[in-house]
Amino acid sequence: MSPSLTATDLLPREKLAASGRAALSDEELIALFLRTGIPGCNVMELSRDLIRKAGSLANLGRMEADDLQSLCKGIGIAKAATLTAAFELGRRAIQEEKAQVSINTAQDVYDYLAPEMLWHVQEHIVVLLLDIRKKLIRKVDLTVGSLTASLIHPRDIFRAAIKHNAHCFILAHNHPSGDPSPSEADRLLTDSVEKAGKIMHIRMIDHVVIGTASATRDQPYYSFRPPSFTAGELADAVYTV
Template identity: 35%
Template sequence: MSITIDKLTLKEYPEELQPRERLDKYGVRALSDRELIAILLTTGSTKKTALEIAEQVLTRHNGLRGILDISLEELSSFDGIGIAKASRIISAVEIGKRISLKGQEFKPTIKSPEDVANLLMEKMRYLDREHFKVILLNTKGQVIKCETISIGTLNSSLVHPRELFKIAIRRSAASIILVHNHPSGDTSPSREDIQVTKKIMEAGKLLDIKVLDHIIIGDKSFLSLKEKALI
């Protein structure tokens, strides 16, 4: 017995065929290529479901790689895919391309306190308030991101390990380096600098995120708490 499908929406599929339900239940990585495209399509045509149309697109173009450079005109020519749906798919593909290119950008590698100073000295030496930053590193010691955690007063900054590690976890950092400036230009660490660093290091041990160093930036000078054996 055949069943005629009249523009079935994804919500009307049996639960085991609902990509959005499966995404919610199992996560996006559990979805097949055709399910991802079907979610973008949302609905099918009078003759085919969104999953069937997605399968047709992938088959004709030999998988996801084949649709990387598909034109709007070519994609919208499929039965059940108009300009609106084709635009949505092409936009999603373009987002993926741009994310991929971002991942290929140069990532400086930190091997010493000098590398940190070279990276941040000119950005921090003239600041008139203490800025507390964290450099997030991957397993190769490459910089993932440099984030400002807090901005303090003329001679102090406030930082809580919770806020710092929230960022590190979100960015999947393997290790971190703490950095803050002294507007006075004097890189001598305060007792608070040392205490805060040790507190953050203890928190890092619990989270398995190593705190490699704490660098203090002055005026054309810097100090490593690790090199001075202060941590």
């Protein structure tokens, strides 16, 4: 670095080379992917404008390419596709890393799913298929519902569990409102899946509703798991039919 220049004087690419990626601001990182600005707006101004119009970096990250083009009329498909691909790559890297750990508690479920599910504006139901050691085999997306409800049948869950030879599974879905309190439909679904699990001998060890953190509630999720069960008991327990 030239003695006459400070890190803040450098362009994003040069700043990254000199100080590492963590030294860059959100706007500078976005500018690296956009590469150039648009008429009347340089690349840094464009980056700041995108975050401002989206409301937050998180909101920007959940957008598809066509959303970005609608957000800023001067952005073409190449810039929009590059930026959305960058966000998706980062999300997948996080999911891959988390897939290597065991999932034993509702907090584990929340930590694994929240980075993705909190972005959804509709209800998404997923199932986490686990082996006998509670290692994640696969996350299966089951259905997307309306803003207020999702429809699913237990057979969809057990079809996936059997296909991937799961020992047990965890059902999870988000509440776009942010309030994880279970609805009557949530309770009915939990009951029907538990009953089906007894027949199939594939245990549903929990159903977790993903919400958002709030000062008015103790935790940003709701767990249907009976409090009398410990993680070890759940792993070892068998159904009698």
